Amino acid sequence: MSDLSLKDPAEPDETAEGEPAPRRKRKPIGWSLITIGVLVLISAALVWRRDGIEGVTEILTHDVTLFGGILPRVLAGCLLGAFIAEILPHDKVSRSLGADSGLKGLLIGTAFGAILPGGPFTAYPVASALLTVGADFGATIAMVVSWTLIGYGRAVAWELPIMGADFTLWRIAISLPLPVLAGAFGRFVYVRMYPAKKLAKKDDAE
Amino acid sequence: MSAALLIDLILWASVAGVGYIAYRRGPKVMTASLREGSWDFINIVPRIAVGVIGSGYIAAVIPQEIITGWLGPNSGWLGVATAVVAGAATPGGPVVGFSIGAVALKAGGGAPQVLAYVIAWALFAFQRLLLWEIPFMPARFVWFRAAVSIPFPFLAAAIAMVIGKP
Numbered sequence: 036m037s038d039l040s041l042k043d044p045a046e047p048d049e050t051a052e053g054e055p056a057p058r059r060k061r062k063p064i065g066w067s068l069i070t071i072g073v074l075v076l077i078s079a080a081l082v083w084r085r086d087g088i089e090g091v092t093e094i095l096t097h098d099v100t101l102f103g104g105i106l107p108r109v110l111a112g113c114l115l116g117a118f119i120a121e122i123l124p125h126d127k128v129s130r131s132l133g134a135d136s137g138l139k140g141l142l143i144g145t146a147f148g149a150i151l152p153g154g155p156f157t158a159y160p161v162a163s164a165l166l167t168v169g170a171d172f173g174a175t176i177a178m179v180v181s182w183t184l185i186g187y188g189r190a191v192a193w194e195l196p197i198m199g200a201d202f203t204l205w206r207i208a209i210s211l212p213l214p215v216l217a218g219a220f221g222r223f224v225y226v227r228m229y230p231a232k233k234l235a236k237k238d239d240a241e
Numbered sequence: 242m243s244a245a246l247l248i249d250l251i252l253w254a255s256v257a258g259v260g261y262i263a264y265r266r267g268p269k270v271m272t273a274s275l276r277e278g279s280w281d282f283i284n285i286v287p288r289i290a291v292g293v294i295g296s297g298y299i300a301a302v303i304p305q306e307i308i309t310g311w312l313g314p315n316s317g318w319l320g321v322a323t324a325v326v327a328g329a330a331t332p333g334g335p336v337v338g339f340s341i342g343a344v345a346l347k348a349g350g351g352a353p354q355v356l357a358y359v360i361a362w363a364l365f366a367f368q369r370l371l372l373w374e375i376p377f378m379p380a381r382f383v384w385f386r387a388a389v390s391i392p393f394p395f396l397a398a399a400i401a402m403v404i405g406k407p
Contacts, residue, residue: 068288068369074368075295094297102293109289110282111252116377117278118259121270151382152251154335155369156289159377160281166382176386180393183363188324189335192245197339198359202346206356209400213360213393221389 109156116160120167129169133220136174141218144174148181154189159231172225176217184210206219272335285376292372293383299332299368313357314351321357321398328361328394338362353398353405361394 040136083091144165151157163178170178183189185207194203263271263400308331313322331338342359365387374383400407 058299067375068291071288071295071368071371072291075298078298078302079295082298082345085302091298094301095294098294098297101297102290105289105293106286108249108252110278111256111334113285114256114275114278114282115252117260117274117281118256118263120277121265121274122259122262130342148294152255155373156334157252163378166379172382172385175382176389179386180364180390184360188248189363192248193335194339196358197336197343199343200345202342202355202407203353205401206359206397209356209397209404209406210360213397216396217390217393221386224389225385239276 050062053115105154105156108153112153112156112158112160115153115157119161123164123168125169128165132165132170132174132228134171134173136171138215140171140174141177141215144170144177144218145181145185145214148178148183149185149187151178151182151186152188158186171222173218173222176221177214180217181214184213206227250347256265265374281377281382282335288372292368293334296332296334296337296368296372298335300334303331303337305344308341308358309348309350312345312350314349314354316351316354320351320354321370321395324354324358324395324398325391326363328363329365329367331366331368333360333366333372338366353401356401357394357398360381360397364390364393 079091079094082094116206130136131143133158135141147165148158162175162182165178166172190203190207194206196239198206260271262272263274308327309328312320316323328338331341338359342355342362345355345358370383370387374386
């Protein structure tokens with residue numbers, strides 16, 4: 036089934052029309068998927084040896100249900116990312132989230148990540164859209180870290196019921212400064228790793 | 242109304258909101274974004290199928306007792322370091338890391354260690370990096386972000402030790 040999407044659908048007509056927003060190049064199926072696939076096969080074989088075929092089908096049924104539930108959200112996330120890449124004005128984004136946006140840019144990235152609805156299916160397309168329209172690594176790191184550590188989605192749906200309110204609230208409180216710190220640290224390292232290419236972020240779009 | 246439903250509502254309302262802004266810019270802008278988003282979706286589905294449908298198997302075979310055994314309250318900074326490695330090695334998905342964290346807490350794990358474990362898992366669980374982050378984002382950004390995130394579970398554990406919470 037993995038062969039379906041092997042082709043990179045680089046539609047030349049799409050870029051010809053409408054806004055000249057830089058397109059994110061899509062990746063063909065690569066080593067990351069193969070790694071996961073191999074891990075899954077090994078694990079499934081281990082489950083089969085341990086629990087027999089019932090164990091395998093039980094997990095399969097559960098995960099297929101989960102997958103069915105996630106699919107519409109993945110679509111929503113992809114659309115959200117595509118719309119944001121299209122409608123955000125590049126000059127404004129580079130000014131407020133670019134390499135020279137300072138603490139303010141990190142705070143905006145943090146706030147954005149904290150209020151972003153949805154799961155990884157929204158966070159990463161939107162973060163990718165931000166990079167495309169001119170945010171720097173630092174602000175985007177702040178956004179991703181903020182989404183993962185202080186975003187409410189996973190905390191409300193999973194962490195509160197599983198870990199309990201006490202742990203969850205303290206965990207979030209302790210995490211509050213981390214997105215800004217991670218973004219600042221990212222910027223600090225980035226300008227030293229790539230001193231000349233401060234603005235050459237278009238190379239990254241692959 | 243369940244939390245998941247509420248989050249779905251907010252999600253789709255956001256899509257509708259930005260979609261409307263795109264439409265105001267002109268139908269062409271909207272259809273171009275729709276097509277772009279749909280292609281992203283079609284491209285990502287096989288990966289997510291493999292990852293989500295398969296992650297149950299990975300979760301079923303990871304040795305939970307070993308992970309929770311490492312996170313004892315007297316394990317100190319070695320325990321924190323172990324927790325960070327264990328968090329990175331735990332498969333992603335919304336449940337696994339929290340479940341193991343909860344088991345570790347109940348089994349008498351130290352709060353700073355469990356905190357470091359949950360935060361490391363949230364920040365750079367390898368399976369989430371490979372399954373979700375790499376397909377959507379430039380690989381260079383993903384590795385860079387994961388690398389600069391490494392100190393932060395330690396920092397969180399240090400804060401937890403200082404304030405004596407959770």
